[in-house]
Amino acid sequence: MMDEPSKFALHEAARDGKTTIVESLLNANPKLADRKDDDERLPIHWATSYGHLDIAKMLAAQKNFDPDVQVRLRAAMVTHDGSGWTPLMIAVSRKDGEELVDLFLRKEADVNAKNFSGQTALHFVASKNNLDIARRLLNAKPAASARVKDKRGQYAIHRAAAVGSTPMVELLVKNKSPLNASDVAGQTPLHHAVAEGHGDTAVALLKAGAETDKKDSDGFLAMELAPDAQVRKFISQSAEREGLEL
Known part of the structure; x- marks a missing residue:
């Protein structure tokens, strides 16, 4: 006696990269592409999470494909593709x-869609320091906005500063990102850069016009958050060479 196929056979095949099985299941029943599993994921979320481009293309070609469909996890835990993430965010x-991003942009995915924490795709790109994808989003029609803050009050530039991505910071500033905005902890991008010891990024922020007299919620200036004297000295000397006042 043959085993009955799994209720989520398409999800499993999309996750495991079994292109032939995905094609067969879709041919037999295209509506399977719209079926959510127990954690509210669609097959497109699985295919994207595991980087299976050919399968993602097949799923995106389905009649009712929604490029902005969000994962709405029932479970309390937050996973890689959870918490309201769209396929583009994944x-x-x-x-x-890159090719998956291009696929969803061709399908007119909303580059400024927010997850349940208020973050957009640009927030995630800034954290990952992927300049190529950042440029794709910022050059999309309509373009991604660098002026969207999440529920923690952070813009993408806060994340770029925290990971020490000077090129990303400069790209976001060029695209009209707020430079001196404070998050819920009262910290500006400069606070984040200094606190994480990213001297180069801190200097780039200063050159762009970052304010040095803003205090966070605990009353600390950005320079007071430097992890050691070496970082403070590097920033001070670099600022002096650039003719910047701290």
Whole structure:
């Protein structure tokens, strides 16, 4: 007696990269592409999470495909593709996600869609320091906005500063990102850069016009958050060479 196929056979095949099985299941019943599993994921979320481009293309070609469909996890835990993430958000978070990103942009995915924490795809790109994908989003029609803050009051530039991505910071500033905005902890991008010891990024922020007299919620200036004297000295000397006042 043959085993009955799994209720979520398409999800499993999309996750495991079994292109032939995905094609067969879709041919037999296209509506399977719209079926959510027990954690509210669609097959497109699985295919994207695991980087299976051919399968993602098949799923995106289905009649009712929604490029902005969000994962709405029933479970309390937050996973890689959970917490209201769209396929585009998952794609931009992959190191090799360029072609998946292009696929969803062609399908007119909303580049400024927010997850349940208020973050957009650009927030995730800034964290991953992927300049190529950041440029794709910022050059999309309509373009991603660098002026969207999440529920913690952070813009993408806060994340770029925290990971020490000077090129990303400069790209976001060029695209009209707020420079001196404070998050819920009262910290500006400069606070984040200094606190994480990213001297180069801190200097780039200063050159762009970052304010040095803003205090966070605990009353600390950005320079007071430097992890050691070496970081403070580097920033001070670099600022002096650039003719910047701290």
